[in-house]
Every structure is written in C-alpha cells, then in structure tokens.
Amino acid sequence: MADSAVQRLDEVLLVAESLFAQRGYEATSVRDIAEALGLQAGSLYAHIESKDDLLHQILSRAAERFFLATKPIVESDLVPVEKLRRLMLAHVQVITSDLNAAAVYSTEWRHLSEPRRGEFAARRDEYEGMVRCMVRDCIREGTFGDVDEKFATLLILSSMNWIYQWYKDDGPMTPEDIARKLTDMLFKGLRRPVG
Amino acid sequence: MADSAVQRLDEVLLVAESLFAQRGYEATSVRDIAEALGLQAGSLYAHIESKDDLLHQILSRAAERFFLATKPIVESDLVPVEKLRRLMLAHVQVITSDLNAAAVYSTEWRHLSEPRRGEFAARRDEYEGMVRCMVRDCIREGTFGDVDEKFATLLILSSMNWIYQWYKDDGPMTPEDIARKLTDMLFKGLRRPVG
Amino acid sequence: MADSAVQRLDEVLLVAESLFAQRGYEATSVRDIAEALGLQAGSLYAHIESKDDLLHQILSRAAERFFLATKPIVESDLVPVEKLRRLMLAHVQVITSDLNAAAVYSTEWRHLSEPRRGEFAARRDEYEGMVRCMVRDCIREGTFGDVDEKFATLLILSSMNWIYQWYKDDGPMTPEDIARKLTDMLFKGLRRPVG
Amino acid sequence: MADSAVQRLDEVLLVAESLFAQRGYEATSVRDIAEALGLQAGSLYAHIESKDDLLHQILSRAAERFFLATKPIVESDLVPVEKLRRLMLAHVQVITSDLNAAAVYSTEWRHLSEPRRGEFAARRDEYEGMVRCMVRDCIREGTFGDVDEKFATLLILSSMNWIYQWYKDDGPMTPEDIARKLTDMLFKGLRRPVG
DNA sequence: CATGAATGAGACTTCATTCAT
DNA sequence: GATGAATGAAGTCTCATTCAT
Structure with a gap:
C-alpha cells in the first residue's frame, strides 16, 4: 500500500x-x-471491504495497542504486585490515549460478524486471563488478602474500562494520576490486612 | 387498561x-x-406506540426500580458510610434481579430519541449526584480519606454497573455476597489511613 | 396461504x-x-424471499409443467416411436402455452444461485435422459436408422426449444400443427432407409 | 493503431x-x-470506449465471420441444395471454431444499446433471409417437398445454433461430421417424397 | 387483537465510468 | 498504458410503521 x-x-x-x-x-x-x-x-x-471489515480493523488495532503496551510488562521479572501496577498504568494510558478506540473496544465488538466475533472474544479472554494470573500471583505471594480471584480481576478491569466514559484530555488528572489513584485505592482494598 | x-x-x-x-x-x-x-x-x-416508546418504557421501569429501592435509604437517618453501604446493596440487588434491564439501562439509553434521551440523562445524573452526596458526606465525616470525590463516585458506580456482564443467577455468589465484597474492598481502599 | x-x-x-x-x-x-x-x-x-427465489419459483413451475405433461406418456405402453411423437407434442404444447416460461426456462436458469442451479441442471439432464431413452428405443426397434443417439436427442430437443423464439399465439400454426410438422420432418430424417 | x-x-x-x-x-x-x-x-x-462498445465489437466480429464464410457460397453458381449444404457446413465451422463467440452471438445481442441493437437485429434478419432464399429455391426446384418455408428455415438455423451448447473440441465429431449429419438428416426430412 | 400487504425511507454494496497522477 | 480514488446512479433488501380486513 x-x-x-x-x-x-x-x-x-x-x-x-x-x-x-x-x-x-x-x-x-x-x-x-x-x-x-x-x-x-x-x-x-x-x-x-465492508462495514464489518471497518469495525474489525478498528478493533484489531485497539487490541494490538493493549497487547503491545502490556507485553513487556508481562514478560518482565518484576514482583507480582509491581507487575500489576505497571500493567494498570499501561492499560489506562492506552485507554486515555484514544478514548474513541476504548469506547468501541468496550461496547461494539459484539456487532462483529462471526467468526471474527469469536476470535475477538478469545483475545479478550486471553487478556483477562493474563490479568487474572497477576492477581493470583499477588494472592499467592501474600500481597493481596484472601480475595476472590475472579472477582478481583473483574473489579480491576471494569474500573479501568469505564474511564473512557468520563476522562477528559484537558481535565485535571493525567492518565498517570488516574492510574496511581486507582491502583492505590484498589490495592489498599485488596491488600492482606496487616497484623 | x-x-x-x-x-x-x-x-x-x-x-x-x-x-x-x-x-x-x-x-x-x-x-x-x-x-x-x-x-x-x-x-x-x-x-x-413505537420502537422508541418501547425502549423508553423499559428504561423508565428500570430507572424506577433503582429509585424505588434507594429512596428509603437516601431519606433515612443512617450515618453516611452505612447509607452508602446499603445503597450499594440495593443497587446490586436491582441489577442482579434483572440483568437484561441492567444491560439495557447501561448501554442502550443513548438510542432514545430526544427529548427523552435528555430526560433520561438528567435522571441518571441525578442518581449519580445522590451517590456523590453520600461520598462527600463520608469524606466530610472522616470515614473516607482525602480522595477525589468525583473519582470515588464513578469508581463505585462503575464497579457496580459492570456486574451484569458476569453475574450468573446460579453462580456461587449471592447479590448480597457481591455487595458485601464490593463495599468491603472499596471502602477499605477509600478509608482514611489510620494513625 | x-x-x-x-x-x-x-x-x-x-x-x-x-x-x-x-x-x-x-x-x-x-x-x-x-x-x-x-x-x-x-x-x-x-x-x-429474494430475487433468486423468484427465479427459482418460476423455473420450478416450468419444470413441473414439463414433467407433468410428459409423465403419463413416459409410463404408457405405446411403441417407442409413438411415445416420442406424443412427448414431442406435449413438449410443444407446454412451450406454446407459456412462451415466457419457455424463454426463462431455456436461457435464465444459469443465473440461479447454487445449490439451486445444480439441482436444476440435474432435473434438466434427467429430462434429456428420458428423451434419449426413447430415441434409443426407436433405434433398437429399428424405426430409426443408425443415427448417433446423443446427436439425435439434442437435435430433437433443440428444435423444440427454439420455438418460443418465433411462435405467435395468433399465427397460422397451432401447437399441434407445429408438433406434427416437426415430428414428420425429424422422423423422416431419422428413419431407417427402407429397402 | x-x-x-x-x-x-x-x-x-x-x-x-x-x-x-x-x-x-x-x-x-x-x-x-x-x-x-x-x-x-x-x-x-x-x-x-464502454462496456457496450465491447459487446458491440465482439458481436460485429462474430457477424463478420458468418458473412465472410458464407459470402462466396451465396455468390456461387451451385445448385440450391448444394448451396445450402455448403452454407450449413460453413456456419457450423464458424460456430465450432469459436464457441464463446457463438454463445454471445446467440444470446447476448439483446443487451446491446440502441441503435446498435436494431442494427444487429437487421443483420441477423438479413442472414436469416439469405438462408430462407436458399430454402425457397430448394422448394421451387423441387428438391424439398411442400414444406413451410419459414418453418424450415428456422428449423435449420436453430438446429445449428444450439451446437455451441454441447460441442466439444476434443469430442468424437469434427465440425464436418456434424454438418454432414445435420444436412443429411434435415434434408431427408425436408425432401420431396419420391414417387 | 391479529394479520399481512403496502409504504417510503434508508440500509449496505456494486456498478460503469472518469481523471489526476 | 496503468493506477486507484472518486463519482452518481442503481442494485437488492430491511426497516418501522400503517391500515383495511
């Protein structure tokens, strides 16, 4: 081309x-x-090629951005909680760098035609599984208390995935602010009660 | 009729x-x-009357359920943090009692025709404002730390509004379980650091 | 309906x-x-249901008329040459009774979508095979000379299938006239040389 | 060019x-x-120049081949029946030498735009008229019996014009075989009953 | 109440053709 | 000569809705 x-x-x-x-x-x-x-x-x-193809391309590019931004983190040797923290930062950055993409990624994928829809869902599940792995490691390691793994994972993901609904480029918070606040709060909630 | x-x-x-x-x-x-x-x-x-009317009726009924379930709580004399806790329980119960309604309420309201769409958005803002009030009271009262009010409100709402995406009637958690876990975690995260 | x-x-x-x-x-x-x-x-x-369905219905009805008109003849006990003569009369009658159907039947079937096109072609081959059988019997019986079976069959069919191109309802020849002339001529040409 | x-x-x-x-x-x-x-x-x-022009050129070339191949025969001094026999041979040779052209010539001319369609139809009628002349001469001369002139002409033409539908280059019959069989059969059918 | 034929608008897509590059 | 983006018309089909029966 x-x-x-x-x-x-x-x-x-x-x-x-x-x-x-x-x-x-x-x-x-x-x-x-x-x-x-x-x-x-x-x-x-x-x-x-078609309207469906258009949606597919948009979603593929969005998915790629998520995977590209998080891959090095996943493959790093950081301790679990730090890994998760950085992944969340990267995730928030991807979302806030293109709110429209985040919105389409979150809500429009179900309008893909098969078999693309299935493929997309699989990639999405894969990503969720990756986050869940990190959560599990945090629990095993003892950083997180005895929280429900799946529940914690979905809480983390959903809290990030709603950001596109209210984030403004010219707002008072930078993506980094948001990510920090979010991790601070959620991790405190999830952390093993001390003593 | x-x-x-x-x-x-x-x-x-x-x-x-x-x-x-x-x-x-x-x-x-x-x-x-x-x-x-x-x-x-x-x-x-x-x-x-029309397809639009159909959507409107569905959304109105859903909204009504939220307001009906939360009104007595809002008007009660409970302490702020308890009010919020009970509101979240009620909210989760409304969502889990009709997942389809929750899904439509969350994602389809934008397809309402004007002026209904504006009216719906206003009611939604009103509800959000109500929750925000409670959050503000929790901060003033000192139960919550010095968190961003809007941010905390949206975190609470968004974490509840994604439940319809994964909740199963026959799953291991009751709505009450979910509400408790959610409030436990979020409140711990939001709570003023002790000492 | x-x-x-x-x-x-x-x-x-x-x-x-x-x-x-x-x-x-x-x-x-x-x-x-x-x-x-x-x-x-x-x-x-x-x-x-669709434009394709429209064509399909037209072709099915046309095919049915051919089969309906010829079935009793095929199943009869007539001698081969008489069978063929009556089949040709019936075929010409079907064609002249609905020239438009004949035209569509002859030329438009290739625009059917698969698998209908294949099915139609099969029925057409079946009909052709039936005529070919009669021709074969005429040869075996000795009524026809030593003509190429396939060639004779196609000559008979093609001469009938072009009638829709020139036949006029108000012309001087009745369908019966046409069929008689055609069989007279073709059979004379195909007949075993006497003596 | x-x-x-x-x-x-x-x-x-x-x-x-x-x-x-x-x-x-x-x-x-x-x-x-x-x-x-x-x-x-x-x-x-x-x-x-245009799609229509493309069709026109294809049809013109095809028509030209028919006229070129038959002109010397028409202008010859042969006896009528021999003229017709040679014309049929030439016609069959033209058809079998380019089956695609024959198919387009037979069925697609109606999609020409005016005035080309009219012109094409006129040339076609002219060709048909020429064959009809030969048939008439054969009748006058006494070679053919008292057959309907138009009917005989169309029978001859139609039987030739369907050849493209089944002829195979590698089949057992040469174009010459086909032409001979065809004339033999049709002429026997058309011939004046002897005695 | 329910039907089903009809409307008029509009959906996605393909078409033959043009033209600057 | 060839490209490929663009046009404007037209293609098949679906849509929400109406209304006589």
Missing part, C-alpha cells in the same frame, strides 16, 4: 471510530462515515 | 428487554421482537 | 416471468418488477 | 467474450474482465 493510501485508510478508521464511539456501530451508517470524510458512500469501498 | 392487556404489555417489554440486552437496540428489529412473541410485526403496535 | 395470497403470488410470478423473458434475469431489476405490478420495490418482499 | 495495441485489444475481446459466454453480459462486470486480464477496471478504458 502506498503511503498516501495508508494515510487515507488511517483517516477513514479514525473517523469511523469516532462515529462508532459516539453513536454505536449499528446506528452509524456508511453514509454517515463517508459524509464525515467528504465522500460519497460508495467511495468508501475503495478503502475498506 | 385491562388486566390481560397489562400482562401482555409486560410480556412484550420483557421480550424486548431481553433482545435489546443481547443484541442492542439498533440491531434488534421490531420483527425480531414480534417473532419472539409469536406475532407479526404489525401486531405489536396494538401494544406499543 | 390464503386464496388471495396465492393469486397475488401468481400475479407476481407472471409479471416477473414476462420481464425475465423479455430482458433477461440480470437486466431486470426488482424495481422493474414491482413497478409493473404497481408496487414499491420493497413491497415485493411480502410475497417473495 | 500500433500492432501491440491491436494485440492487446484482441486479448481484451477474447477475455470478455469468454466471460460473456460463461456468465452473460449483465452478470459480467467490467471489473471481472479487467481482473481476468490482470488489470484494474479503469485501465480497460485505454482499450475500449
């Missing part, structure tokens, strides 16, 4: 992402997206 | 709620709902 | 048949058909 | 002819043709 084609595709994905985030996948028409780009509806098909 | 009419409407709402929860409002056609009821699409209009 | 629904469907099939015969399946739009019926394009879908 | 351009155009026509024969004109997109040539759709327009 030529450079200009790559750029144009990026533009298309960005615009679609924004509309999907705002209105939802089903409530966004191909015409809406084309219009936002100053194109006719049919012209979009020089860049994408 | 005759008793049988009320019953039939309830049935319609229940079926629609389930489909909206599963597939989303936009991805559910009036035909789908009718079919699930063993009817023709046109026949639904003997019971509802 | 109610009587009126049956009638309406018949009307739809008749109109579609006529347009498919005139312009071809691909060159006929659903809108064209609807317009010819005084309907909106979408309204057709109260009667048919 | 440069030699290379002529070659390229020939290639385009050949590929288009094949696709039109296989799928039909309307079911073949310009993209399909381009793809079969290893080109982009837009690039075809360096070689052709």
Whole structure:
C-alpha cells in the first residue's frame, strides 16, 4: 500500500471510530462515515471491504495497542504486585490515549460478524486471563488478602474500562494520576490486612 | 387498561428487554421482537406506540426500580458510610434481579430519541449526584480519606454497573455476597489511613 | 396461504416471468418488477424471499409443467416411436402455452444461485435422459436408422426449444400443427432407409 | 493503431467474450474482465470506449465471420441444395471454431444499446433471409417437398445454433461430421417424397 | 387483537465510468 | 498504458410503521 493510501485508510478508521464511539456501530451508517470524510458512500469501498471489515480493523488495532503496551510488562521479572501496577498504568494510558478506540473496544465488538466475533472474544479472554494470573500471583505471594480471584480481576478491569466514559484530555488528572489513584485505592482494598 | 392487556404489555417489554440486552437496540428489529412473541410485526403496535416508546418504557421501569429501592435509604437517618453501604446493596440487588434491564439501562439509553434521551440523562445524573452526596458526606465525616470525590463516585458506580456482564443467577455468589465484597474492598481502599 | 395470497403470488410470478423473458434475469431489476405490478420495490418482499427465489419459483413451475405433461406418456405402453411423437407434442404444447416460461426456462436458469442451479441442471439432464431413452428405443426397434443417439436427442430437443423464439399465439400454426410438422420432418430424417 | 495495441485489444475481446459466454453480459462486470486480464477496471478504458462498445465489437466480429464464410457460397453458381449444404457446413465451422463467440452471438445481442441493437437485429434478419432464399429455391426446384418455408428455415438455423451448447473440441465429431449429419438428416426430412 | 400487504425511507454494496497522477 | 480514488446512479433488501380486513 502506498503511503498516501495508508494515510487515507488511517483517516477513514479514525473517523469511523469516532462515529462508532459516539453513536454505536449499528446506528452509524456508511453514509454517515463517508459524509464525515467528504465522500460519497460508495467511495468508501475503495478503502475498506465492508462495514464489518471497518469495525474489525478498528478493533484489531485497539487490541494490538493493549497487547503491545502490556507485553513487556508481562514478560518482565518484576514482583507480582509491581507487575500489576505497571500493567494498570499501561492499560489506562492506552485507554486515555484514544478514548474513541476504548469506547468501541468496550461496547461494539459484539456487532462483529462471526467468526471474527469469536476470535475477538478469545483475545479478550486471553487478556483477562493474563490479568487474572497477576492477581493470583499477588494472592499467592501474600500481597493481596484472601480475595476472590475472579472477582478481583473483574473489579480491576471494569474500573479501568469505564474511564473512557468520563476522562477528559484537558481535565485535571493525567492518565498517570488516574492510574496511581486507582491502583492505590484498589490495592489498599485488596491488600492482606496487616497484623 | 385491562388486566390481560397489562400482562401482555409486560410480556412484550420483557421480550424486548431481553433482545435489546443481547443484541442492542439498533440491531434488534421490531420483527425480531414480534417473532419472539409469536406475532407479526404489525401486531405489536396494538401494544406499543413505537420502537422508541418501547425502549423508553423499559428504561423508565428500570430507572424506577433503582429509585424505588434507594429512596428509603437516601431519606433515612443512617450515618453516611452505612447509607452508602446499603445503597450499594440495593443497587446490586436491582441489577442482579434483572440483568437484561441492567444491560439495557447501561448501554442502550443513548438510542432514545430526544427529548427523552435528555430526560433520561438528567435522571441518571441525578442518581449519580445522590451517590456523590453520600461520598462527600463520608469524606466530610472522616470515614473516607482525602480522595477525589468525583473519582470515588464513578469508581463505585462503575464497579457496580459492570456486574451484569458476569453475574450468573446460579453462580456461587449471592447479590448480597457481591455487595458485601464490593463495599468491603472499596471502602477499605477509600478509608482514611489510620494513625 | 390464503386464496388471495396465492393469486397475488401468481400475479407476481407472471409479471416477473414476462420481464425475465423479455430482458433477461440480470437486466431486470426488482424495481422493474414491482413497478409493473404497481408496487414499491420493497413491497415485493411480502410475497417473495429474494430475487433468486423468484427465479427459482418460476423455473420450478416450468419444470413441473414439463414433467407433468410428459409423465403419463413416459409410463404408457405405446411403441417407442409413438411415445416420442406424443412427448414431442406435449413438449410443444407446454412451450406454446407459456412462451415466457419457455424463454426463462431455456436461457435464465444459469443465473440461479447454487445449490439451486445444480439441482436444476440435474432435473434438466434427467429430462434429456428420458428423451434419449426413447430415441434409443426407436433405434433398437429399428424405426430409426443408425443415427448417433446423443446427436439425435439434442437435435430433437433443440428444435423444440427454439420455438418460443418465433411462435405467435395468433399465427397460422397451432401447437399441434407445429408438433406434427416437426415430428414428420425429424422422423423422416431419422428413419431407417427402407429397402 | 500500433500492432501491440491491436494485440492487446484482441486479448481484451477474447477475455470478455469468454466471460460473456460463461456468465452473460449483465452478470459480467467490467471489473471481472479487467481482473481476468490482470488489470484494474479503469485501465480497460485505454482499450475500449464502454462496456457496450465491447459487446458491440465482439458481436460485429462474430457477424463478420458468418458473412465472410458464407459470402462466396451465396455468390456461387451451385445448385440450391448444394448451396445450402455448403452454407450449413460453413456456419457450423464458424460456430465450432469459436464457441464463446457463438454463445454471445446467440444470446447476448439483446443487451446491446440502441441503435446498435436494431442494427444487429437487421443483420441477423438479413442472414436469416439469405438462408430462407436458399430454402425457397430448394422448394421451387423441387428438391424439398411442400414444406413451410419459414418453418424450415428456422428449423435449420436453430438446429445449428444450439451446437455451441454441447460441442466439444476434443469430442468424437469434427465440425464436418456434424454438418454432414445435420444436412443429411434435415434434408431427408425436408425432401420431396419420391414417387 | 391479529394479520399481512403496502409504504417510503434508508440500509449496505456494486456498478460503469472518469481523471489526476 | 496503468493506477486507484472518486463519482452518481442503481442494485437488492430491511426497516418501522400503517391500515383495511
């Protein structure tokens, strides 16, 4: 693909992402997206294969960002609790760096057609499993008390995944602030009662 | 409205709620709902005014359940932290008593047409404000540490609002278990450091 | 299906048949058909499942007419040459009784989607095989000379299947005239040289 | 036009002819043709004026082959029945030498746009008229019996024009075999009863 | 109440064609 | 010559909704 084609595709994905985030996948028409780009509806098909393909590309890129940002952390030799802390920071950074992507990633994946939907769900489960592993290690290690593993994992993930609903780029908190506050609070709640 | 009419409407709402929860409002056609009821699409209009009206009724009933369950708590004379604890229990109970309603309430309200959407958002903000008040009282009172009020409120709400995504009626945790675990953990995290 | 629904469907099939015969399946739009019926394009879908289904129904009915008209002849005890003669008469009668159906049957079946296309081709081959059997019997019996069986079969079929291209209801020849002329001529050509 | 351009155009026509024969004109997109040539759709327009023009060129060339092959025969001094016999041989040779062209010639001409369609029909009628003349002469001369002139003409033409549907290059019959069998059979059928 | 045919709008997508590069 | 992005029209089909029966 030529450079200009790559750029144009990026533009298309960005615009679609924004509309999907705002209105939802089903409530966004191909015409809406084309219009936002100053194109006719049919012209979009020089860049994408289908509306479903569009969603798929957006979701794939979002998933990749999560995996890319967290991979080095997962593979590091840090102690469990520190690993989890850094993963949460990275996760929050990915979310806040592209709120639209986070919104689409969170809520629109179910509109993927099969078999993509299944594949996406599998990757999502894989990611959740990774976090759960860290939580388990924290429990084993004794950093966390005797909390329910699954429950703790979902609490951590859900608290991060709602950030896109209220975060503002120009708000008073940086992504780092948010991540710190979140980990401080949740870890204190999860930590083994001392003494 | 005759008793049988009320019953039939309830049935319609229940079926629609389930489909909206599963597939989303936009991805559910009036035909789908009718079919699930063993009817023709046109026949639904003997019971509802429009698809939008259907969504509105579902959301109104859901909202009502939240307000009904929390009103006595809000108006009670309990100490702030206890008020919050009981509100969270009630909230979790409402969610787990009708997961489909919770799902629709969480994700489909944006597909309401105006002015209903605005009204819904206002009620939602009102509810959030109520919780925020309780959080503020907990901070003032000294039960909670010097946490960001808005941040804490959203953390509490978001952690509850994701329950519908994983809760199972026949799972090992009762709604009460969940509420207790949640409040235990979050309150420990939010509590003022002792000493 | 109610009587009126049956009638309406018949009307739809008749109109579609006529347009498919005139312009071809691909060159006929659903809108064209609807317009010819005084309907909106979408309204057709109260009667048919898809454009492909429309073609399929037309072809199925046409095929059925051929099989229905020829079955008693095939199962009869007539001598081979008489069997063939009567089959040709029946075939010509079916063609001339609905020229549009004959045209669609002859030329548009390849636009069926799979697996229907394959099924149609199989039925067509079956019919051809039946005619070929009769031809073979005529050769064995000695009525026909030592002609190539396949060649003779295709000559017979093709000469009948072009009738729809020039036959006029108000022309000077009745279907019976045509069938007689055709059999007279072809059988003379195929007959074993006497002496 | 440069030699290379002529070659390229020939290639385009050949590929288009094949696709039109296989799928039909309307079911073949310009993209399909381009793809079969290893080109982009837009690039075809360096070689052709329009899709309609493409069909027109294919049909013109096919028509030309028929006229070229039959002209010397028509202008010859042979006796009528021998003329007709040779014309049929030539006709069969043209058909079998390019089955795709024969298929397109037979079935796709109706998709020409006006006024080309009218012109094509006129040439076709002219050709048919020519054959009809020969048939008439055969009747006058007494070689053929008192058969219907038009009927006989169409029988002859239709029996030849279906050959493309079953002829195989590697089959057991040469074009000459086919032509001989056909004339033998049809002429026997048409011949004046002796005695 | 329920049906089912009808509407008019709009969905996604493909089409033949153009044209700057 | 070829590319590929763009157009404007048109394709099939689904949608929410209405209404006579």
